[in-house]
Amino acid sequence: MAWANQDKAxxxxxxxxxxxxxxxxxxxxxxxxAGEAILKACADAGISIKDIDGFSYYSTxxxxxxxxxxxxxxxxTLGMPNVSFSATLTSGGGGCPGAIGLATAGLVNxxxxxxxxxxxxxxxxxxxxxxxxxxxxxxPENSFLQPSGLVGPGHLMSMLTRRHMHLYGTTQDAFGEIxxxxxxxxxxxxxxxxxxxxxxxxxxxSVMLADPLRRLDFCLETDGAVAVITTTMDRAxxxxxxxxxxxxxxxxxxxxxxxxxxxxxxxxxHFASSGHKFTADRVWAQSGLKAHDMDVALIYDHFxxxxxxxxxxxxxxxxxxxxxxxxxxxxxxDAASQGGVNGGVPVNTHGGNLxxxxxxxxxxxxxxxxxxxGTAINQIxxxxxxxxxxxxxxxxxxxxxxxxx
Amino acid sequence: xxxxxxxxxxxxxxxxxxxITTNPNTEPFWEAAKxxxxxxxxxxxxxxxxxxxxxxxxxxxxxxVLWPELPGTGTxxxxxxxxxxxxxxxxxxYVPIVVDLDGAPGARLxxxxxxxxxxxxxxxxxxxxxWTEIQDGWVLPNFRKA
Numbered sequence: 001m002a003w004a005n006q007d008k009a010x011x012x013x014x015x016x017x018x019x020x021x022x023x024x025x026x027x028x029x030x031x032x033x034a035g036e037a038i039l040k041a042c043a044d045a046g047i048s049i050k051d052i053d054g055f056s057y058y059s060t061x062x063x064x065x066x067x068x069x070x071x072x073x074x075x076x077t078l079g080m081p082n083v084s085f086s087a088t089l090t091s092g093g094g095g096c097p098g099a100i101g102l103a104t105a106g107l108v109n110x111x112x113x114x115x116x117x118x119x120x121x122x123x124x125x126x127x128x129x130x131x132x133x134x135x136x137x138x139x140p141e142n143s144f145l146q147p148s149g150l151v152g153p154g155h156l157m158s159m160l161t162r163r164h165m166h167l168y169g170t171t172q173d174a175f176g177e178i179x180x181x182x183x184x185x186x187x188x189x190x191x192x193x194x195x196x197x198x199x200x201x202x203x204x205x206s207v208m209l210a211d212p213l214r215r216l217d218f219c220l221e222t223d224g225a226v227a228v229i230t231t232t233m234d235r236a237x238x239x240x241x242x243x244x245x246x247x248x249x250x251x252x253x254x255x256x257x258x259x260x261x262x263x264x265x266x267x268x269x270h271f272a273s274s275g276h277k278f279t280a281d282r283v284w285a286q287s288g289l290k291a292h293d294m295d296v297a298l299i300y301d302h303f304x305x306x307x308x309x310x311x312x313x314x315x316x317x318x319x320x321x322x323x324x325x326x327x328x329x330x331x332x333x334d335a336a337s338q339g340g341v342n343g344g345v346p347v348n349t350h351g352g353n354l355x356x357x358x359x360x361x362x363x364x365x366x367x368x369x370x371x372x373x374g375t376a377i378n379q380i381x382x383x384x385x386x387x388x389x390x391x392x393x394x395x396x397x398x399x400x401x402x403x404x405x
Numbered sequence: 406x407x408x409x410x411x412x413x414x415x416x417x418x419x420x421x422x423x424x425i426t427t428n429p430n431t432e433p434f435w436e437a438a439k440x441x442x443x444x445x446x447x448x449x450x451x452x453x454x455x456x457x458x459x460x461x462x463x464x465x466x467x468x469x470v471l472w473p474e475l476p477g478t479g480t481x482x483x484x485x486x487x488x489x490x491x492x493x494x495x496x497x498x499y500v501p502i503v504v505d506l507d508g509a510p511g512a513r514l515x516x517x518x519x520x521x522x523x524x525x526x527x528x529x530x531x532x533x534x535x536w537t538e539i540q541d542g543w544v545l546p547n548f549r550k551a
Contacts (some may be wrong), residue, residue, distance in 0.1 A: 010454040040409045143425035147545050148501040148515040151491040159503060165482040166528045208410060211486035255463070264483075264503045264515050265456065271483070 003286035008245030009104040010236035015040025019357035025223035033225035034120040041227040048242035054112030056103035058095030061088040064121040085112035091193035095389025097253030098398025105231040120225035158210040161305040164272035168320035176203040178304040186351030200372030217304040219353035226362035241260035242366035244369040250282035251398035274309035274392040279399040295383040298364035303354040338381035349378040372404040412523035415500040422492040424540040445509040454512040477534040479504040503532035
């Protein structure tokens with residue numbers, strides 16, 4: 001059944017700061033960067049900052065890993081006269097595209113007129129993600145995980161990856177192809193952090209951080225901010241750009257995934273998955289579409305194997321066939337034809353978290369918007385539908401389909 | 406494809422750098438560990454196992470719990486080879502494993518494994534519990550290749 005809110009809202013503005021290597025954004029503050037992203041998104045939409053009356057966050061309104069956004073503080077510095085919607089999805093980066101569904105709810109409910117979703121990330125030395133997990137005595141719940149030395153997200157993701165390799169014969173060559181294929185999309189992007197083409201020899205020489213994962217399987221650590229503005233379709237028509245229509249959006253997940261790699265209790269086949277099957281099935285049901293109806297897939301790539309597992313969970317290939325799907329070149333973007341390779345759907349035409357920047361998922365939304373506007377740097381010809389995913393992480397994870405207007 | 410790395414012996418992380426905290430739901434597990442008794446949280450009403458221990462049974466919502474003594478053996482469900490001590494960043498080969506516990510279907514522990522080379526750890530490998538003293542007088546279940 002079609003989603004009740006299908007095509008009722010659209011993303012009309014996107015804004016971003018420069019992307020800094022971890023720690024290099026100082027002496028800028030996190031609200032400075034968030035403000036720049038929000039003001040740029042307003043300018044992109046052709047509206048005033050004074051028009052913003054809604055805040056739709058994710059990651060429990062987190063700004064990076066330790067800081068928190070506060071709507072009142074943002075109003076105080078940016079001068080919005082009033083706010084009538086201020087809400088967040090829970091947990092972490094898995095909710096990123098789901099925040100657009102939350103914004104849509106606020107808009108359709110006529111709580112607000114223009115909702116902003118923002119993420120800013122700044123890793124000062126004391127904010128390093130691995131340190132966040134590893135420095136203090138663990139909570140009673142985490143006392144069943146952290147003493148094993150599983151302290152960084154790479155350790156955790158590696159555990160799922162090893163199980164996938166065991167069950168399905170998945171190879172590290174496929175992880176390398178994911179990194180190389182998306183790296184090839186970053187070379188012409190002025191703001192991308194990693195632009196140089198990557199050879200298989202260079203990938204194989206990358207240091208093993210948590211066997212089977214190499215340094216290059218880990219995403220970048222970036223400072224910066226990204227904001228997007230969502231509004232109703234009638235208002236979207238008056239904005240500067242062609243609207244990126246919110247066609248389907250879902251967040252959540254099932255108990256068998258739950259806290260996921262913070263738990264490790266997932267039964268097969270959920271353990272060696274991305275935990276996205278539930279929201280994938282929901283957005284396909286909401287839209288009547290399937291994976292291969294997508295013109296481009298912006299897949300959350302904090303770790304390369306999780307791209308492969310999402311390809312399976314979204315149905316780009318069958319469960320367990322991600323290795324062969326990836327190695328047949330099907331995630332590549334072909335600039336000459338402005339399309340896919342070997343019948344595949346291009347993945348992360350912006351270079352993704354692995355190569356362009358890691359702002360906890362927001363860059364994937366920006367690329368989805370630019371693709372359906374027709375203004376992307378690595379444009380897919382006549383792109384109509386863009387899939388955006390968030391996570392994989394502790395629930396909720398989320399999924400979004402943007403449609404060209 | 407590159408050859409698998411030869412890591413050498415899989416070591417346990419030093420107990421003196423490990424801390425835990427407890428709450429009333431989890432403390433019986435750790436008190437049993439102090440006595441070198443491996444247990445898992447079992448629903449007193451329907452028999453379903455759950456780990457970590459939590460206030461309610463997710464199957465039947467009962468708050469009744471049992472702490473049966475388990476055989477102390479298990480099977481490696483997955484593993485990661487790590488090469489840096491998280492406490493100080495120094496080179497240190499340790500292998501976190503997810504273990505399916507014998508006698509407690511569905512219950513798992515995350516631990517280190519020792520008694521073999523890191524490159525020889527594999528999914529399906531049988532392991533037996535080995536106790537590691539950690540900070541504050543607590544004892545942590547780790548595992549040794551059986």
